[in-house]
Amino acid sequence: MPINAGHEFYEVEKNYLGAQDVDEKMHWLEEMIKKAPKHKSSEHFVAELKTRLKKLREKAEKSKKAGSGGKKGIRKEGYQFVLIGKTNSGKSLLLRKLTNAKPEVGEGMFTTKEVIVGTFEYEGVKAQIVDSPSIGSENFDKSLPFSADCLLVLVNLENGFKEYEELKEKIEKYPAKKIWVFNKADLLSSDELRKGIERIKSNKLMGAVVSAEDEMGLDVLKQLMFREMEVVRVYTKEPGKSDEFARAKEPMVLKQGACVRDVAEKILKGFSNKVKETRLTGPSGKFVNQKVGLEHKVKDLDVVEFHT
Ligand SMILES: Nc1nc2c(ncn2[C@@H]2O[C@H](COP(=O)(O)OP(=O)(O)OP(=O)(O)O)[C@@H](O)[C@H]2O)c(=O)[nH]1
Numbered sequence: 050m051p052i053n054a055g056h057e058f059y060e061v062e063k064n065y066l067g068a069q070d071v072d073e074k075m076h077w078l079e080e081m082i083k084k085a086p087k088h089k090s091s092e093h094f095v096a097e098l099k100t101r102l103k104k105l106r107e108k109a110e111k112s113k114k115a116g117s118g119g120k121k122g123i124r125k126e127g128y129q130f131v132l133i134g135k136t137n138s139g140k141s142l143l144l145r146k147l148t149n150a151k152p153e154v155g156e157g158m159f160t161t162k163e164v165i166v167g168t169f170e171y172e173g174v175k176a177q178i179v180d181s182p183s184i185g186s187e188n189f190d191k192s193l194p195f196s197a198d199c200l201l202v203l204v205n206l207e208n209g210f211k212e213y214e215e216l217k218e219k220i221e222k223y224p225a226k227k228i229w230v231f232n233k234a235d236l237l238s239s240d241e242l243r244k245g246i247e248r249i250k251s252n253k254l255m256g257a258v259v260s261a262e263d264e265m266g267l268d269v270l271k272q273l274m275f276r277e278m279e280v281v282r283v284y285t286k287e288p289g290k291s292d293e294f295a296r297a298k299e300p301m302v303l304k305q306g307a308c309v310r311d312v313a314e315k316i317l318k319g320f321s322n323k324v325k326e327t328r329l330t331g332p333s334g335k336f337v338n339q340k341v342g343l344e345h346k347v348k349d350l351d352v353v354e355f356h357t
């Protein structure tokens with residue numbers, strides 16, 4: 050196909066050709082459409098890809114209706130973390146500790162039989178955490194890790210560092226961000242623990258050593274998760290009210306890189322042009338009560354006041 054696609058496109062195409070099932074195929078096809086060159090001579094080719102995607106979607110829909118999927122529909126809401134790992138690594142116990150969900154936790158293998166969702170709340174920001182049958186289970190959900198924004202990859206420290214090496218290869222294909230969670234630290238001697246931490250450091254891994262059981266290291270993990278979400282919290286207030294008053298309310302949560310206009314749009318829904326003046330106090334401001342324009346980039350914990 051002489052469409053002059055970039056190297057990225059061919060990488061994605063390779064994944065598409067090697068995909069194991071319909072969900073994975075659909076994912077890579079969507080990526081191919083995104084990465085395909087956007088010029089006149091490739092229009093026909095892109096149209097063809099889109100037809101192919103439509104057919105796959107219909108096929109997936111049919112097989113779900115026929116009940117072969119059996120997956121309960123989980124709706125992706127906001128930012129989504131997906132727990133992934135081998136059986137007994139402690140995914141379900143971790144979900145219990147990080148969210149309101151109450152999944153079954155068991156000493157036996159493959160306790161978790163279906164997808165379960167919990168709500169994670171940290172520093173005023175909410176996210177979804179999804180637990181599902183372990184790698185190696187017949188119920189393992191092949192498409193779920195593709196939809197994730199970030200994977201929480203559980204390594205059971207009982208099995209040593211080799212489990213990390215094994216998992217690394219298995220999860221390479223997922224485009225999501227990855228946070229490594231080295232669990233069951235309570236079962237290691239302090240010497241083993243020290244060596245483990247050194248290896249994590251020398252591999253420059255983004256991760257935390259935790260014990261879901263003893264609730265050790267969970268704060269570090271939560272901070273990492275929060276950081277990976279790349280959000281900013283912005284407080285809004287009415288003119289005349291104090292910053293303390295504004296900060297007592299729930300913040301607005303936006304993607305990093307958002308500007309004052311995005312904040313205004315969220316409140317005024319399509320009427321940000323009504324804003325006559327904006328005053329800002331906080332990390333992105335040079336001084337208190339600074340007058341800023343709609344294109345001013347907000348930072349975490351800014352307080353914004355609109356005059357309409
Ligand atoms: N000592 C210790 N035990 C843990 C820890 N985390 C989990 N466990 C235990 O490990 C076992 C497995 O935990 P689960 O959370 O059910 O594991 P899973 O990864 O969900 O595994 P599946 O059975 O495949 O669903 C349970 O007996 C837990 O109590 C930990 O940090 N320390």
Ligand SMILES: [Mg+2]
Pocket residue numbers: 140141142153154160161
């Ligand atoms: Mg489980």
